[in-house]
Amino acid sequence: MRLQLPNPGLEDRILSHEELDKLETEEAGSGDRPKWDNKTQYMLTCVGFCVGLGNVWRFPYLCQSHGGGAFMIPFLILLVLEGVPLLHLEFAIGQRLRKGSLGVWSTIHPYLAGVGIASMFVSLMISLYYNTIMAWVMWYLFNSFQETLPWSQCPLNYNLTGLVSECEQSSPVDYFWYRETLNSTPDIGENGGLQWWMVLCLVSAWAVLYICIIRGIETTGKAVYVTSTLPYVVLSIFLIRGLTLKGSLSGVVFLFTPNLTELTNPTTWLDAGAQVFYSFSIAFGGLISFSSYNSVHNNCEQDAVIISAVNGFTSVYAATVIYTIIGFRATERFDNCLGGNILVLLNTFDLPEGNVTESNYDQVLQSLNGTHPEVIQGLNLKTCDLNTFLSEGVEGTGLAFIVFTEAITKMPASPVWSVLFFIMLFCLGLSSMFGNIEGVLVPLQDLGVFPKSWPKESTTGITCVLCCIVGLIFVQGSGNYWLSLFDSYGGSIPLLIIAFCEMVGVVYLYGIDRFNDDIEFMIGHKPNLFWQITWRFVSPAIMLVIFVFYFITKVTETLLYKTWNPESENFPTLEEKPYPAWIYVIIFILAGIPSLAVPGTALFRCLWRKRDRKSEQQELKTVSDQMDMNDKAQDGKSRT
Amino acid sequence: MPSLTVPPGAPPILQSLTVPPGAPPILQSLAVTLERMLVRILVLLYLAGAPALAQTLCQPNASNGYRVRISIKTALGNQAYEWNENEMFLFRATMAFAMRRYYKTETYNVDNIIVCNQTRRVSFWFVVISPENPTMLIPKADVEKAVSMSRHRINNAFLLTDRTLEFLGIYPTLAEPVNPDTPPWLIVFGVVIGAVFAGIIALLVSSLLQKRRKEKGMMEDGQDEEDRQMKGVENGINLDGIYNRGFTDDDRFTKL
Numbered sequence: 033m034r035l036q037l038p039n040p041g042l043e044d045r046i047l048s049h050e051e052l053d054k055l056e057t058e059e060a061g062s063g064d065r066p067k068w069d070n071k072t073q074y075m076l077t078c079v080g081f082c083v084g085l086g087n088v089w090r091f092p093y094l095c096q097s098h099g100g101g102a103f104m105i106p107f108l109i110l111l112v113l114e115g116v117p118l119l120h121l122e123f124a125i126g127q128r129l130r131k132g133s134l135g136v137w138s139t140i141h142p143y144l145a146g147v148g149i150a151s152m153f154v155s156l157m158i159s160l161y162y163n164t165i166m167a168w169v170m171w172y173l174f175n176s177f178q179e180t181l182p183w184s185q186c187p188l189n190y191n192l193t194g195l196v197s198e199c200e201q202s203s204p205v206d207y208f209w210y211r212e213t214l215n216s217t218p219d220i221g222e223n224g225g226l227q228w229w230m231v232l233c234l235v236s237a238w239a240v241l242y243i244c245i246i247r248g249i250e251t252t253g254k255a256v257y258v259t260s261t262l263p264y265v266v267l268s269i270f271l272i273r274g275l276t277l278k279g280s281l282s283g284v285v286f287l288f289t290p291n292l293t294e295l296t297n298p299t300t301w302l303d304a305g306a307q308v309f310y311s312f313s314i315a316f317g318g319l320i321s322f323s324s325y326n327s328v329h330n331n332c333e334q335d336a337v338i339i340s341a342v343n344g345f346t347s348v349y350a351a352t353v354i355y356t357i358i359g360f361r362a363t364e365r366f367d368n369c370l371g372g373n374i375l376v377l378l379n380t381f382d383l384p385e386g387n388v389t390e391s392n393y394d395q396v397l398q399s400l401n402g403t404h405p406e407v408i409q410g411l412n413l414k415t416c417d418l419n420t421f422l423s424e425g426v427e428g429t430g431l432a433f434i435v436f437t438e439a440i441t442k443m444p445a446s447p448v449w450s451v452l453f454f455i456m457l458f459c460l461g462l463s464s465m466f467g468n469i470e471g472v473l474v475p476l477q478d479l480g481v482f483p484k485s486w487p488k489e490s491t492t493g494i495t496c497v498l499c500c501i502v503g504l505i506f507v508q509g510s511g512n513y514w515l516s517l518f519d520s521y522g523g524s525i526p527l528l529i530i531a532f533c534e535m536v537g538v539v540y541l542y543g544i545d546r547f548n549d550d551i552e553f554m555i556g557h558k559p560n561l562f563w564q565i566t567w568r569f570v571s572p573a574i575m576l577v578i579f580v581f582y583f584i585t586k587v588t589e590t591l592l593y594k595t596w597n598p599e600s601e602n603f604p605t606l607e608e609k610p611y612p613a614w615i616y617v618i619i620f621i622l623a624g625i626p627s628l629a630v631p632g633t634a635l636f637r638c639l640w641r642k643r644d645r646k647s648e649q650q651e652l653k654t655v656s657d658q659m660d661m662n663d664k665a666q667d668g669k670s671r672t
Numbered sequence: 673m674p675s676l677t678v679p680p681g682a683p684p685i686l687q688s689l690t691v692p693p694g695a696p697p698i699l700q701s702l703a704v705t706l707e708r709m710l711v712r713i714l715v716l717l718y719l720a721g722a723p724a725l726a727q728t729l730c731q732p733n734a735s736n737g738y739r740v741r742i743s744i745k746t747a748l749g750n751q752a753y754e755w756n757e758n759e760m761f762l763f764r765a766t767m768a769f770a771m772r773r774y775y776k777t778e779t780y781n782v783d784n785i786i787v788c789n790q791t792r793r794v795s796f797w798f799v800v801i802s803p804e805n806p807t808m809l810i811p812k813a814d815v816e817k818a819v820s821m822s823r824h825r826i827n828n829a830f831l832l833t834d835r836t837l838e839f840l841g842i843y844p845t846l847a848e849p850v851n852p853d854t855p856p857w858l859i860v861f862g863v864v865i866g867a868v869f870a871g872i873i874a875l876l877v878s879s880l881l882q883k884r885r886k887e888k889g890m891m892e893d894g895q896d897e898e899d900r901q902m903k904g905v906e907n908g909i910n911l912d913g914i915y916n917r918g919f920t921d922d923d924r925f926t927k928l
Binding site: 170171173174175177178229232233235236239240242243246247251375378379382383384385386487489 | 741792857858859860861869871875879883
């Protein structure tokens with residue numbers, strides 16, 4: 033006997049297998065529900081949703097900081113135990129129940145509607161700030177069409193006597209990012225007003241998104257042919273270019289050198305689990321929607337395995353490419369550092385050029401230190417170590433907009449590489465946005481927020497315009513701080529709760545037996561032992577562990593954020609400041625409302641039902657009981 | 673009688689060699705040859721001593737001198753030439769050219785540029801002396817201005833740059849930034865947003881047209897069906913041969 037929670041009325045809410053087959057054969061192309069033109073569109077859309085910016089700028093950092101090649105072990109293990117089962121679950125349930133996320137969870141049990149609502153909230157919040165990152169990418173893309181990239185040199189100051197001091201103290205790339213792009217204020221409380229150039233870029237980002245989703249998957253399906261495939265082309269181009277640059281191999285070697293002691297550190301496993309989870313875009317509701325547009329007998333098991341494999345492969349591939357370029361940048365910095373030291377030695381001791389080279393630098397330095405120690409001390413020579421430069425590993429926006437852009441300025445024909453890189457980032461983000469917006473639009477339709485008579489173009493248009501207006505928060509002077517706030521709290525804890533509830537809901541409320549039968553009906557064979565074990569025990573356990581640790585870490589850590597403050601002492605290092613008190617309210621709204629929507633909706637529905645039942649009972653008292661008994665007798669007869 | 677006028681700038685010893693007018697001719701010719709010899713000796717001494725004099729003017733850390741540092745290998749790599757006396761000559765000639773250009777005169781010559789303290793690094797000190805007065809040095813500020821004015825020409829003469837041909841103390845002037853009228857990013861933005869909005873409008877219009885066509889088509893189909901049914905009922909005889917009117921007759925009667 034499997035553990036099954038009572039779920040009355042489930043049969044009434046779902047289509048039976050025979051009805052599904054009828055639906056499949058009778059109407060083809062017409063009807064309410066959209067359909068994929070072909071399997072390729074579906075696969076490309078799902079791959080595009082899963083493969084996003086995180087594969088490019090989060091995974092390489094995690095890999096390098098948690099023991100290089102050794103990180104692959106927890107990553108692959110958790111990919112198989114956590115990622116693939118969750119993916120298969122979402123695909124199967126969407127394909128079976130043929131509804132968006134809200135519809136699916138309300139169908140399984142009315143009390144579970146909160147899961148769908150929570151998914152919608154999370155997708156909405158993530159869409160809001162994710163498109164701002166697209167706006168930043170567009171800004172850099174627009175600025176790449178110049179012969180000298182604007183972030184390659186410092187601008188001159190007002191009297192043309194020297195460079196701008198803020199830029200001189202930090203670096204041209206830092207200055208361009210913090211001052212000319214973000215125009216960052218030193219504190220989250222000072223909002224700094226709207227930055228007009230970023231508003232234009234935000235509007236263009238939403239406009240491009242709108243034109244791609246204007247008719248739902250009809251237009252999205254065409255757009256993904258470009259947005260899902262172009263990143264791979266660009267990554268390959270960068271790989272070839274990167275391997276021909278000096279120092280690239282040292283970067284790749286540094287990335288993959290295994291440090292097996294890291295495996296004993298629990299943070300490594302936690303980070304690997306979190307990375308797998310967030311990378312698969314589970315619990316957004318978008319994947320459920322996408323798979324509900326499939327035909328009933330589509331092989332969702334195969335799809336889940338293929339997409340997981342592609343996602344994992346892309347992470348590793350992107351990490352390799354990124355680290356060839358980082359290796360090149362680190363070697364360039366190292367050469368400059370060493371060259372500077374050599375020049376200082378030559379100038380001080382008036383030695384002919386070529387006497388001190390990189391190979392004999394150490395010997396010469398030692399001998400000179402023996403003969404003239406005070407002079408050498410007074411020179412303040414910098415220590416140049418390649419590994420320090422390589423481990424200046426950065427993640428997130430810092431990697432894309434500071435480190436990588438700096439590396440590009442050092443490559444010949446920089447505008448070409450810059451354009452290619454930012455087009456790749458844009459495509460990666462846009463294809464993820466398709467899934468995010470799907471997770472917002474379909475629940476809104478299911479909730480009936482828009483009248484059914486309105487055409488799809490207007491509903492998508494209104495959603496995009498409203499999101500664009502709310503997204504203006506992120507293009508103020510303090511927008512960067514708001515974005516990282518949303519990223520840390522809006523998109524982390526609620527997703528874990530939703531995913532846990534999804535698994536429990538399908539396995540124990542919908543019933544694993546029924547689920548197995550459904551899958552046998554859809555793809556022809558029952559899911560094997562691996563799926564049974566992972567769905568019922570392993571994956572929920574992993575989700576729970578990750579959630580508990582994440583929650584404890586987030587709650588116990590002191591809330592600090594890093595600011596760009598030219599007035600601070602350690603400038604250009606980012607200054608860490610504590611959040612002001614009113615931010616805690618915002619954090620609670622971001623993380624609390626979606627999480628509380630799950631039990632909240634259940635409670636609401638429960639109370640509503642109790643009220644309905646009470647009024648029903650009252651009615652029964654007034655209507656004669658005899659009628660009821662007669663009906664019951666008749667029903668009993670017809671059933672036998 | 674040769675005029676025994678002593679030139680005014682002559683040293684005092686020559687000036688004291690005035691022969692009294694009533695002297696016998698042999699004394700006078702002796703005085704003349706002696707004078708000529710002395711002049712030649714003094715000129716020779718002057719010529720020999722001038723460099724020595726000049727050398728004392730040029731010293732490391734001289735108040736009116738500049739230090740020059742040249743890095744040929746850094747700039748040219750494999751195609752580096754060797755620094756020798758000919759290159760030094762070229763340097764002095766270029767500096768003289770710079771001085772000529774600055775003062776807009778043609779009096780400066782290679783001799784006016786004095787170089788000292790060469791090292792293997794290839795660095796040396798130089799001073800500029802005035803062509804009129806060999807003991808007078810041109811002040812530092814003027815030399816700096818002259819160098820700054822012709823810096824580009826000086827660099828090109830040696831195939832070097834501001835960084836590899838350094839005048840220590842003279843900072844290279846920063847290049848003026850090129851400010852286009854419209855920022856380039858705005859142009860790209862305009863192109864992209866124009867294309868996107870054109871696409872949106874095209875899609876909206878096409879979906880509107882599709883809808884209108886569908887509605888029109890449905891209305892026409894509906895009218896056709898009505899006509900057919902009406903015909904069938906009125907005639908009672910099926911001219912098409914497809915639809916069996918028998919069913920319609922039955923429908924008009926109620927079921928038993």
